[in-house]
Amino acid sequence: MTDGDDETDLPAETLDSRLDDAAEALDAAETEDDLDAVEEQLDGIAEDLEAADLPAPDEDDEEADDPAAELSDRLDALREDLAAARGPYASDVTDAIEDATTTLTDTRWTETGEGEAVATVDAFVTDVNEALATDLSSPNATVEASADALDAAAEAVADAGLDPDADAETIATLLEATDALESGLEDAEEWDDLETHEQLRAQGYYDVLGHYKDYPPEWAALKGWEQQGNVEMVLLALDSFQSDFMERHCLEALTRMNDEGAFDAMHQRAGKRDKPGIKALGKMAAEDAVETLIEYVDADSDPGLQKVTFKALGEIGSEEATQPLANKLVAENEQIRPYAARSLGLIGDTRAIEPLAERLTDDESDETRAAAAWALRQIGTQHALEAAAEFADDRAYLVQHEAEQAAESLSVERPA
Numbered sequence: 001m002t003d004g005d006d007e008t009d010l011p012a013e014t015l016d017s018r019l020d021d022a023a024e025a026l027d028a029a030e031t032e033d034d035l036d037a038v039e040e041q042l043d044g045i046a047e048d049l050e051a052a053d054l055p056a057p058d059e060d061d062e063e064a065d066d067p068a069a070e071l072s073d074r075l076d077a078l079r080e081d082l083a084a085a086r087g088p089y090a091s092d093v094t095d096a097i098e099d100a101t102t103t104l105t106d107t108r109w110t111e112t113g114e115g116e117a118v119a120t121v122d123a124f125v126t127d128v129n130e131a132l133a134t135d136l137s138s139p140n141a142t143v144e145a146s147a148d149a150l151d152a153a154a155e156a157v158a159d160a161g162l163d164p165d166a167d168a169e170t171i172a173t174l175l176e177a178t179d180a181l182e183s184g185l186e187d188a189e190e191w192d193d194l195e196t197h198e199q200l201r202a203q204g205y206y207d208v209l210g211h212y213k214d215y216p217p218e219w220a221a222l223k224g225w226e227q228q229g230n231v232e233m234v235l236l237a238l239d240s241f242q243s244d245f246m247e248r249h250c251l252e253a254l255t256r257m258n259d260e261g262a263f264d265a266m267h268q269r270a271g272k273r274d275k276p277g278i279k280a281l282g283k284m285a286a287e288d289a290v291e292t293l294i295e296y297v298d299a300d301s302d303p304g305l306q307k308v309t310f311k312a313l314g315e316i317g318s319e320e321a322t323q324p325l326a327n328k329l330v331a332e333n334e335q336i337r338p339y340a341a342r343s344l345g346l347i348g349d350t351r352a353i354e355p356l357a358e359r360l361t362d363d364e365s366d367e368t369r370a371a372a373a374w375a376l377r378q379i380g381t382q383h384a385l386e387a388a389a390e391f392a393d394d395r396a397y398l399v400q401h402e403a404e405q406a407a408e409s410l411s412v413e414r415p416a
Contacts, residue, residue: 012054012067018045019074026081030165038082046075088171090162096178097154100124103185105147110202113189114143120184121146127177128153131170132160196240205236219249226253231261238276251276255283267292273299275308282312290318297324300333307339314343322349329359329372337363338371345375353379357387366396373402377409385410 022041028034049071057066109117122138129136134156139146162171191199200206200218208224209217218241225233231254238250254262262280267289269277273296281289293316296302296309310328313321321343328340341359344352353376360372369391376388388406391399 012052012071015045015049015052015071016074018048019071019078022078023081026078035082042075042078042082049075088168088175089164090157090160090167090171090174093157093171093174093178094154096175096182097150097157100178100181100185101147101150101154103182104143104150107185108191109143110189110191110194113191113193115141116188117143117185118146120181120188121149123184124177124181125149125153127180128156128174131173131177132156196242200236200240203236205233205240208233218246222246222249222253226257229257229259231257231259231265234262235265247276251280251283254280258284263288273302273305275305278305278308278312282308282315285316287316287318290316290320294321294324297321297328300331303333303336306336310336310339310343314346317347319347319349319351322347322351326352326355329355329368334365334368337365337368341368341371341375345371345378348379350379350381350384353381353384353387356384360387360391360399366399369394370396370398370402373399373406377402377406380409382410 018041022038022045025034025041026038049068052068054067054071056068104117104121107113107117118139118141125136125138128134136149136152136156139149157174160167164171194202197218205225206217206221208221208228218237222234222237225237234250234253234257237246238254241247241250254266263284263286266277266280266284267286270281270289270292278293278296281293290313293309293313296305297313299305299309306328310325313325325340325343325347329337329344331337331340337359341356344356356372356375356379360369360376363369363372373388373391376384385406389403389410391403392407394400394403
């Protein structure tokens with residue numbers, strides 16, 4: 001607070017007048033030192049405003065003035081004007097170059113776009129050389145070399161020791177060059193700018209096509225790559241096409257191919273809880289994936305993941321999954337219990353007979369009971385068939401049907 005003043009000696013008019021003086025000083029400022037002086041003025045006014053005992057507005061009058069709020073708004077506006085008046089600085093240039101370097105290296109460019117990006121950097125390096133009288137090397141037609149050239153340019157600007165007052169014109173020139181750099185990179189063709197079919201064409205996906213009869217051509221190309229055993233192209237199609245039709249055919253192709261590359265790709269997806277990947281592993285009967293899939297058996301928060309996992313484990317047929325799946329026969333979610341039962345039937349482990357028979361007897365869900373009866377029939381031992389056949393008069397038709405088929409299997413004479 002100003003020396004000799006107390007809170008009552010500092011009316012709003014005085015603070016308002018001091019803000020006027022600061023505004024005039026800001027308009028007249030020509031150097032950074034001048035701006036520093038204005039900042040000191042504003043800091044002093046802020047301290048006195050905080051200490052001043054200004055009249056509060058009448059709460060009953062919504063249109064009444066609030067002197068403290070009005071003065072605070074003026075002070076904030078002057079601080080913003082002060083910030084805008086400062087600079088530009090050499091650090092503004094280096095920051096812009098660093099942003100451009102990030103854009104250059106993080107973007108996936110098309111072949112055309114890469115050439116455009118390199119040319120943009122080349123033009124920028126030329127501008128820097130002219131502004132700073134340096135001799136920086138131009139990029140050598142690659143993104144990596146262009147990134148190195150930008151790093152060298154940023155270092156040259158930092159080392160130039162540019163003063164915001166004495167070198168304001170040079171800094172402004174360099175900022176214009178960074179604006180052109182940013183604009184040029186923004187206009188260069190990125191991979192994401194292309195449509196899906198354009199991306200695939202650029203990667204050679206359609207090169208396999210000759211005189212194809214199948215429609216659409218994406219499917220025809222998929223068949224061609226499967227015939228050639230090219231897993232990478234099938235995976236490219238799986239990643240690119242957002243349709244259930246193509247996803248189904250891609251997974252079927254990978255299942256038929258069922259080589260190390262296809263397994264590795266689907267196993268990696270399964271490790272990320274990717275349901276199509278898990279489904280493909282089941283179709284492949286990929287025993288090496290059992291350990292990964294068992295981890296998802298207890299994923300109670302994601303029933304969809306459990307269902308596809310249970311089915312895949314059943315198709316793989318590893319008895320290692322018997323106990324984890326049997327535990328899910330009593331899961332709280334009645335929607336997943338039938339999937340656990342069917343999976344146990346596909347595995348065929350006789351250890352599952354007792355828990356399946358118990359579900360057939362006691363479960364409240366007829367769907368689960370029918371699935372348990374079906375599973376017992378798939379296991380197919382006399383004990384399993386007898387457990388299912390007892391329910392030929394069951395209240396649920398599906399259970400009756402399974403029980404009748406189990407009884408029929410028991411009646412068939414078996415060879416010695």
